[in-house]
Amino acid sequence: SQQGEEDPQALSIQEGENATMNCSYKTSINNLQWYRQNSGRGLVHLILIRSNEREKHSGRLRVTLDTSKKSSSLLITASRAADTASYFCATVGGFKAAGNKLTFGGGTRVLVKP
Amino acid sequence: SQTIHQWPATLVQPVGSPLSLECTVEGTSNPNLYWYRQAAGRGLQLLFYSVGIGQISSEVPQNLSASRPQDRQFILSSKKLLLSDSGFYLCAWSVLAGETQYFGPGTRLLVL
Numbered sequence: 587s588q589q590g591e592e593d594p595q596a597l598s599i600q601e602g603e604n605a606t607m608n609c610s611y612k613t614s615i616n617n618l619q620w621y622r623q624n625s626g627r628g629l630v631h632l633i634l635i636r637s638n639e640r641e642k643h644s645g646r647l648r649v650t651l652d653t654s655k656k657s658s659s660l661l662i663t664a665s666r667a668a669d670t671a672s673y674f675c676a677t678v679g680g681f682k683a684a685g686n687k688l689t690f691g692g693g694t695r696v697l698v699k700p
Numbered sequence: 701s702q703t704i705h706q707w708p709a710t711l712v713q714p715v716g717s718p719l720s721l722e723c724t725v726e727g728t729s730n731p732n733l734y735w736y737r738q739a740a741g742r743g744l745q746l747l748f749y750s751v752g753i754g755q756i757s758s759e760v761p762q763n764l765s766a767s768r769p770q771d772r773q774f775i776l777s778s779k780k781l782l783l784s785d786s787g788f789y790l791c792a793w794s795v796l797a798g799e800t801q802y803f804g805p806g807t808r809l810l811v812l
């Protein structure tokens with residue numbers, strides 16, 4: 587079963603607007619990662635946030651983590667057409683039995699219209 | 701710098717035929733290696749991972765197998781493909797388990 591579930595499944599915005607997507611998970615985590623995938627390509631790592639962190643920034647990206655709500659959000663500010671892609675969250679379990687494997691959600695498809 | 705290669709990029713195979721997909725990593729030693737499958741419009745499903753030469757862990761029972769004959773080479777195989785094996789296959793590597801993974805460009809497999 588998938589640990590992370592993204593919301594919304596699809597998002598359409600105008601260039602220059604902000605895009606926010608959310609990820610919810612069910613069990614405790616060691617870290618949570620966000621990846622981007624352009625159509626037909628491999629995934630590109632964006633940000634890793636650990637369970638003891640609440641917020642991280644990278645360029646126009648801002649990730650928050652609320653472990654009490656078991657949720658994370660990814661904010662893309664001042665979006666560009668090149669941000670059009672699918673965005674995935676992936677969690678790494680907090681228990682040794684989880685084997686430190688990444689469990690991916692179904693993704694949010696973002697379309698940025700010029 | 702590290703790079704990861706996958707080939708072929710696209711493959712069309714008949715049902716019942718064998719499969720061999722190859723993944724190689726350059727610029728790093730003793731990486732953790734992973735094979736994922738992605739159905740159209742969906743997330744990634746972990747198929748196999750390897751922490752070292754000859755060490756393979758299977759996540760999903762199926763007619764696929766994986767091998768790691770060399771430190772930076774990871775191969776996904778099947779003796780007889782099924783229609784349900786169609787999908788996008790991604791190889792990835794990481795320095796440490798549970799940390800950032802770096803993905804290859806993927807192989808799109810269509811079984812007819």
